[in-house]
Amino acid sequence: MSETPMPIWEVFVRARAGLAHRHAGSVHAADAEMALQAARDTYTRRGEGLSLWVVPSAAITASDPADRDSLFEPTADKIYRHPTFYEVPDDVGHM
Amino acid sequence: MTTIAVASTPLVEALLARADDALVHAHRLSEWCGHAPMLEEDLALANVALDLLGQARSLYQYAAEVEGAGHSEDDLAYRRDAPQFRNALIFELPRGDFAETIARLFLASAAMLPWWQAAMESPDARIAAISAKAEKEVTYHLRHAGEWMIRLGDGTEESHARVAAAVAKYWPYTGELFEAEHPAVAALLPDPAPLRAAFDATVARVFAEAGLDRPRDGWMQKGGRRGVHTEHLGHMLAVMQHLQRAYPGAVW
Numbered sequence: 001m002s003e004t005p006m007p008i009w010e011v012f013v014r015a016r017a018g019l020a021h022r023h024a025g026s027v028h029a030a031d032a033e034m035a036l037q038a039a040r041d042t043y044t045r046r047g048e049g050l051s052l053w054v055v056p057s058a059a060i061t062a063s064d065p066a067d068r069d070s071l072f073e074p075t076a077d078k079i080y081r082h083p084t085f086y087e088v089p090d091d092v093g094h095m
Numbered sequence: 096m097t098t099i100a101v102a103s104t105p106l107v108e109a110l111l112a113r114a115d116d117a118l119v120h121a122h123r124l125s126e127w128c129g130h131a132p133m134l135e136e137d138l139a140l141a142n143v144a145l146d147l148l149g150q151a152r153s154l155y156q157y158a159a160e161v162e163g164a165g166h167s168e169d170d171l172a173y174r175r176d177a178p179q180f181r182n183a184l185i186f187e188l189p190r191g192d193f194a195e196t197i198a199r200l201f202l203a204s205a206a207m208l209p210w211w212q213a214a215m216e217s218p219d220a221r222i223a224a225i226s227a228k229a230e231k232e233v234t235y236h237l238r239h240a241g242e243w244m245i246r247l248g249d250g251t252e253e254s255h256a257r258v259a260a261a262v263a264k265y266w267p268y269t270g271e272l273f274e275a276e277h278p279a280v281a282a283l284l285p286d287p288a289p290l291r292a293a294f295d296a297t298v299a300r301v302f303a304e305a306g307l308d309r310p311r312d313g314w315m316q317k318g319g320r321r322g323v324h325t326e327h328l329g330h331m332l333a334v335m336q337h338l339q340r341a342y343p344g345a346v347w
Contacts, residue, residue, distance in 0.1 A: 006133070027135050030246060037239055038135035041142050 114154035115182035198261035213285030248305025270315025
């Protein structure tokens with residue numbers, strides 16, 4: 001098509017009640033209703049979901065890959081943030 | 096492979112009519128597979144085609160049981176010739192452009208949704224069960240086609256012109272969707288008269304939003320229910336039935 005390309009929408013599918021919506025992929029659609037239908041037809045053909053979200057891709061603010069080191073590297077040496085330093089008393093059973 | 100002779104009764108004929116509607120429409124929609132204007136719509140039209148194919152299968156299976164001549168659903172789909180098909184003419188017309196495909200899907204779904212809803216109340220438990228499944232599917236077909244009608248009608252000058260032409264082309268074929276059933280089976284199947292009011296209401300609602308004018312009800316095309324078809328059905332069946340005709344009994 002030579003006209004303006006259709007906007008892209010990110011698709012989130014919730015597999016069943018109680019779970020979070022998970023990112024499934026993206027679709028092209030002119031508006032929200034058509035995006036919802038395209039998401040249904042593209043990502044729920046095999047019983048994958050019970051609920052759909054579509055979000056304009058343009059509405060997502062993403063982190064800059066160039067900032068990766070400054071954003072994420074500093075956590076590498078803070079292993080004490082992982083909950084692996086506690087001794088769980090036997091009486092507690094499953095946590 | 097030889098053509099079968101169907102042991103016809105009013106109920107077999109009525110079931111074949113709706114099964115043939117679904118099969119022929121499914122085949123026309125499947126012709127878009129790999130050719131739709133965008134990937135998402137390619138999948139959407141194939142999904143609708145598969146829904147219709149499923150409806151056709153359920154109806155053929157029941158028709159074969161009612162007929163009781165040992166025929167299978169495949170026999171009914173692949174071993175009847177054009178004059179034995181009972182589909183309404185609207186479904187056999189060539190797929191046309193995207194606007195024509197959407198206009199046909201919209202008009203057919205607007206007519207079929209109230210039909211399936213009424214058929215859910217049939218005293219025939221089998222018809223009621225098939226209808227309960229089909230009603231959900233056709234609800235979505237109508238939503239999908241209806242939203243496209245609005246966007247094509249209220250879109251660009253070209254999309255409006257194309258969808259308006261498609262509506263004008265198919266309108267004379269809508270009357271056949273409301274023909275009365277044979278008196279012997281009228282109690283088992285929906286009375287078409289009240290269905291027309293539901294159809295008219297759907298058309299009025301969507302056309303108002305789409306900026307489309309409803310064509311005047313003039314002379315209506317018919318004949319499909321009696322096996323009098325356009326020249327297009329034979330060509331379509333030649334493609335659709337070729338494999339079973341060339342390799343009788345072929346299976347996956």
